[in-house]
Amino acid sequence: MSLYFIDYENVHIDGLKGVAKLSEDDTVCIFYSEKANTMTFGLHKRLIESKAKIEYYKSLTGTPHSLDFQLASIVGYKIAKEEASEYVIISKDKGFDSIVDLWTKKKIEISRVEDITTDARKSKSEPFQEITALIGKENESYSAIINKALKERKSKEGVHNYLMKELHDNKKVTELYKKIKPLLKEKS
Numbered sequence: 001m002s003l004y005f006i007d008y009e010n011v012h013i014d015g016l017k018g019v020a021k022l023s024e025d026d027t028v029c030i031f032y033s034e035k036a037n038t039m040t041f042g043l044h045k046r047l048i049e050s051k052a053k054i055e056y057y058k059s060l061t062g063t064p065h066s067l068d069f070q071l072a073s074i075v076g077y078k079i080a081k082e083e084a085s086e087y088v089i090i091s092k093d094k095g096f097d098s099i100v101d102l103w104t105k106k107k108i109e110i111s112r113v114e115d116i117t118t119d120a121r122k123s124k125s126e127p128f129q130e131i132t133a134l135i136g137k138e139n140e141s142y143s144a145i146i147n148k149a150l151k152e153r154k155s156k157e158g159v160h161n162y163l164m165k166e167l168h169d170n171k172k173v174t175e176l177y178k179k180i181k182p183l184l185k186e187k188s
Helices: 008-014 041-049 065-080 094-103 118-137 137-152 156-167 169-179
Strands: 001-008 027-032 054-059 086-090 110-113
Touching: 001 008, 001 065, 008 027, 008 041, 008 137, 065 086, 065 094, 065 118, 086 094, 086 137, 094 110, 094 137, 118 137, 118 169, 137 156, 137 169, 156 169
Parallel strands: 001 027, 001 086, 027 054, 086 110
Antiparallel strands: none
16 A cells, blocks of 8 residues: 655656556545646546545645645655555655655655656565565565665665664664675675
């Protein structure tokens, strides 16, 4: 069950690519404003035909970045209510990465992508499965942090330091680091 937060002001119609492939367990929250409040008949048809639940949120004020702040607020609200197992922000705005970092540290499955077709489950599933296979199901909640460390750090030491910074637990980092060694072969 996934919840998609569409920054329609930022991605427009392109951000909804893939909406027709979602299941009845998924929810799409479309955030729009006076600046971005139109859609094509084709998009309208895809939204109607989608099995996902569709919610609309009109930005309440015209102040700069009001839509972004409201989207961020609703993300936190929905996470607090545990409304989904995965949360996906659809936007090209990298400012949302700070929200992803915040919730990832709290073991929430969340990502930011540019459209539904590159949804986190589809684009990340293979590396996450490989990481989980190495660290074990009991440590699965660390997969997102490990994946980010592997993608962002060029050296083995960099990966280790990143995990220490994020987890603050030397014993756990040592345990996880030993388990992910096969993924570190290409690192200096």
